[in-house]
Amino acid sequence: MAYRPTSLDFINRPNPVEPQSVQQNHPLNDAPRLEQSSKEEFPRLLWDNDDTSPSEERPSKRRKSGDARPKVLNLPRPPAVKSHTKRMLIPPTLSGLHQPPPDAGLLPSISTGQPVRDTGRSLANEADAAPKPTSAAQETESHARAKPSPKAAPKDVFATPTSTSKRNKWSEEETAQLLKGVARFGMGNWTRILKCTDYTFESRTAIDLKDRFRVCCPDEYAASKKPKRAVHEQSSEQVQPSDKRLPEKPASSRLERKSSVELRKMGIEEPFSKSKRRPRTAYSKEEDDALLEGFEKYGNSWASIQQDEALRLSHRQPTDLRDRFRTKHPERYKQAGLAPRPEVFPKKPDRRRIIISTARQEDSNDDPTSTKDASNVTTAHDHRPAPKEMESNDQATSGPPKPAPITSLLPYDDVFWGAPFSHGDNEFDRPTLDRQILDWPLDIARPAPTTSSASINPLVTVKPPVPRHNYTDGRAVLGGSQSSGALPSLAAITATAGSDGDFMEHLELPELVGVLGDMGYESNKGGQIPSLEELMS
DNA sequence: TTAGGGCTACTT
């Protein structure tokens, strides 16, 4: 999830008046933090953390990976983010800057003792001022957002360290900004409102805006959610003065509602318009078939597909057809030489645990009863296991719901092989087994393990996860699964060990035996995985 | 007109 800066981010910048003198090192690599760096070091660290020659010019290009340098700081790296992305990720080098210094409570507040927001400015005055470009509006967006607005005084967290609540309460003024933005851009254009420099928000996200609007104007929001016809039917209700609405919500949320009088005070005369966004319409099987047929006929000429009357896709925009094909047939889309849909970075996994699920072999993949019931509307993930399917193991039959077993080992996207398995001083870095492995012998219905060993081989019990992410470089392709081209989990790799003798040649992942070796097991005997008893002992 | 990629409603 995108990092959301808080007021601490601004407050905890190095104090220009009284620099810290306490030595702080990076918790991961013991490198000195930026706070200790001199002014000369600062840009150097930003641009090139290993460059020790001050006279050397800053390189105009990024260095190639082959340009080996001896003193590279081995910092963990965040996921690659495009330069123009709006996600605000703090470089690891700066990771200490958004944490309170150890002596934060001793430092005076940077805000000059005015934690109370300036609420004296009346909403009417605010409304009178038409949304004209302000000085803040003339700044760049990032600048404007990085610099706390004078209207939104930062919380005095140093003076009251215990009051650093995670709840960022909406002020009247901020709410007025939001409502004016909605009146201007329409409901649904939350990001646009957020980006607009005419309005200032306190570290809000687009979802925050939507949530706040839903609280303040629940009827308008609800009306905007209804289908178009229903919205028209509700039009009289929509223009009804909001202070006469029937109370359906608890009193607490009613207090937040904005009456039409209040809205008028803010300069909002017209009822809120809905976002111009078209309603979502799922694709039918007929449309998908026609689209596939059209693609085979016209290729990526989406306009041609749309205009072909025989395909009956004229109600879809060419771009929509492209979008649908990209989602529905990613492989074919890729084969056409087109870039796949940009990947959304998954949540950072918890690498403290390696969970081995006790998924049964018989309920894997081939069980048609466990698949999500097919609806008329097809989706692009039809070939994937639905979440319900993953939970359809015997553990889910009764009793309190257990957390769904995680069927992949060592998620690929955050593998940091250097430290966790080599640092013996942190037990949380060590792999562990899920307790559900202990249920395995109780399952009498289970077929005998494929190994002849009398001991339980936990790795045989691993349910190979269905690949979810495709990779085009083929660096991690198992056996014959070339077509999917997906990076398998370690579970999938180990489960197929022995059936495919040379699979290791295609992998860049570390061998499991190496991992086990770091746990204290000697590098294996002939590729044998240690038994559960050995692992548990 | 298309490609690339972001936004957001909706579902789980």
Added chain:
DNA sequence: AAGTAGCCCTAA
């Protein structure tokens, strides 16, 4: 809260 997918924006 996270994932998915339909819609949207914008550069080329």
